[in-house]
Amino acid sequence: MGVFRFISISLAAVSAANAAQILSMPHAQTVPNSYIVMMKDDTSDDDFNHHQSWLQSTHTHNITRRATVQNAGMRHKYNFHKMKGYSGVFDDETIKDIAKDPKVMFVEPDTIISVHGKVDQNNVPSWGLARISSSKPGTQDYTYDSSAGEGITVYSVDTGVDINHEDFEGRAIWGSNQVNDGDDNDRSGHGTHTSGTMVGKEFGIAKKAKLVAVKVLGNDGSGPTSGIVAGINWCVEHARQNGGTNKAVMNMSLGGGSSSALNRAAAQAVEQGMFLSVAAGNDNTDARSSSPASEPSVCTVGASAEDDSRSSFSNWGPSLDLFAPGSNIISARPGGGSQSMSGTSMAAPHVAGLAAYLMALEGISGGAVCDRLKQLGSASISDVGPGTPTNVLINNGGAKGDGKSPKPSPKPSHPSEPQQPTEPQQPAPGEPSTPAPAPMPPTPQHPHTPFPGGDDFDFDGFWKKYFGGEHWRKMFSSFFN
Incomplete structure (x- = not known):
C-alpha cells in the first residue's frame, strides 16, 4: 500500500512538472472563460483525436459537477501544417486538466483583437x-x-x-x-x-x-x-x-x-x-x-x-x-x-x-x-x-523620376453626391502626360511596366529589377550608355 501511494505521488509530481504553461495576459482584454489550446508539433492526428474525445468527456464531467460555465465547450478546431489546437469555453478545473496532457504545448486566454x-x-x-x-x-x-x-x-x-x-x-x-x-x-x-x-x-x-x-x-x-x-x-x-x-x-x-x-x-x-x-x-x-x-x-x-x-x-x-x-x-x-x-x-x-x-x-x-x-x-x-x-x-519598380504616366488620383465621394467613385484615367504608353478628357483603359497595353514616354532609359533601375549582378552590369552597361 505504501509503495502504491509512493508511485502515485511520484506520477503526480512528474505530471505537474511536465504540465503545459497556462499563459497570463495581464494587459489584454480577455474573453471570460475562453481559452486557446495549442498542441505540440509532434502531435499526430490520432493523438489529437484522442485528446478531443478525452476533453469532451472530462469537460462534461466537470460542468455537470459544478455547473459554473454555461454554453461551454469546444468552438474552433485548428489543424493545418504542424499546428493543431482548438479554442473554447472551459471552467478552471478543465483548463488545469488540459494543461496536464503531455501533448499540449500551451494554453492561452482568448483575447480581443481590433482593427x-x-x-x-x-x-x-x-x-x-x-x-x-x-x-x-x-x-x-x-x-x-x-x-x-x-x-x-x-x-x-x-x-x-x-x-x-x-x-x-x-x-x-x-x-x-x-x-x-x-x-x-x-x-x-x-x-x-x-x-x-x-x-x-x-x-x-x-x-x-x-x-x-x-x-x-x-x-x-x-x-x-x-x-x-x-x-x-x-x-x-x-x-x-x-x-x-x-x-x-x-x-x-x-x-x-x-x-x-x-x-x-x-x-x-x-x-x-x-x-x-x-x-x-x-x-x-x-x-x-x-x-x-x-x-x-x-x-x-x-x-x-x-x-x-x-x-x-x-x-x-x-x-x-x-x-x-x-x-x-x-x-x-x-x-x-x-x-x-x-x-x-x-x-x-x-x-x-x-x-x-x-x-x-x-x-x-x-x-x-x-x-x-x-x-x-x-x-x-x-x-x-x-x-x-x-x-x-515600398515601390513597384515601374517608374522613375516623377512618374509622368498620367493617372489622376480619385477623390472621395461627397456624402450628398451619388455614390460613384471618380473614374481615373490611364493612357497608353508614350502618350502625353496631360490627362485625357475621357476615361482610358485601366491598365497600359504594353505587356511589361512602361517607362513614361519621353524619359531616358533607366538602366540602373532596369538592371536592379531583372538582373542585379554588378559584374554583368558593368559588362553590358556600354550597350545602354
Whole structure:
C-alpha cells in the first residue's frame, strides 16, 4: 500500500512538472472563460483525436459537477501544417486538466483583437497609389504592369467586405464568417476599404487579382483571437484547394496584445507558402508588443505620410519590415463610392496588393516577397522611430523620376453626391502626360511596366529589377550608355 501511494505521488509530481504553461495576459482584454489550446508539433492526428474525445468527456464531467460555465465547450478546431489546437469555453478545473496532457504545448486566454484604429477625413487628395510607383513624393500618377496581379488570390482577414462594390468588378467572393454573427456584410467599412486598396479597379494595386472575404471581426471592429486563428486556418485550407498557397496573399489590418497562439498561426501560414502583410499598429509604440505584428516571419508594415515621414500614430521598432502610405488613404466604402481613412490598417493593404502584383509579374512567393519588396523600395522615410531597422518605402519598380504616366488620383465621394467613385484615367504608353478628357483603359497595353514616354532609359533601375549582378552590369552597361 505504501509503495502504491509512493508511485502515485511520484506520477503526480512528474505530471505537474511536465504540465503545459497556462499563459497570463495581464494587459489584454480577455474573453471570460475562453481559452486557446495549442498542441505540440509532434502531435499526430490520432493523438489529437484522442485528446478531443478525452476533453469532451472530462469537460462534461466537470460542468455537470459544478455547473459554473454555461454554453461551454469546444468552438474552433485548428489543424493545418504542424499546428493543431482548438479554442473554447472551459471552467478552471478543465483548463488545469488540459494543461496536464503531455501533448499540449500551451494554453492561452482568448483575447480581443481590433482593427488598428481609423481616422476619417473627407475631401483630401488620394496619393498612395501614385507614391508607390514614383521615386519622390508629390506626384499624382500611377504606372503599373498590365499583369496587375492576375492569377493571385488575396484574402482579406478583416470585418468582411462589400463584395458587390463596383470597384471589385465581380472579382470578390465571400469566403468565411468566423464571427458567427449570421451577417455576411461589412458594417464597419474597414474591410471594404482595405480590400479596395489591394484589388480595386480604381483604388487598388493588384487590379486583376481575386479577393476572398474572411470575416473575423464584428461590426464594432473587434473579435476574439480564437476566431482570427480560425480565419487563418480557413485561408490556408482554401488556398490549398484553389490554386495553391504559393499564389495566395493574406492581409491582416488588425492586432492586439502579444499572443503566442496568433503569432504561431501566422507563422504556420507563411511556412505553408502564403505571404502575410500585417499592420504594425497605431499606438506610436514598439510593435513588438502587438500580435501578429511581432511575428518575425510576416511582413510588418508601418504607415507613412504624404511628406515621406512616419505617420505620427504608426508603431515602430525592430519588428517593422517596410513602410507604406497610411495617412488619408481613399478607397472603397460599403454601398458604393469611397471614403478616406488613416492608419497602419491602410498601409498594410498597400503591401499586400503590391505583393500580389509582384507574385504575378515575377513568379515569386511566400517569404521571398517581403525581401523583394525591400529591394524595390526606396530609403525615403524620415523619423522612423527608436530601434526601427528600416526606412524603406515600398515601390513597384515601374517608374522613375516623377512618374509622368498620367493617372489622376480619385477623390472621395461627397456624402450628398451619388455614390460613384471618380473614374481615373490611364493612357497608353508614350502618350502625353496631360490627362485625357475621357476615361482610358485601366491598365497600359504594353505587356511589361512602361517607362513614361519621353524619359531616358533607366538602366540602373532596369538592371536592379531583372538582373542585379554588378559584374554583368558593368559588362553590358556600354550597350545602354
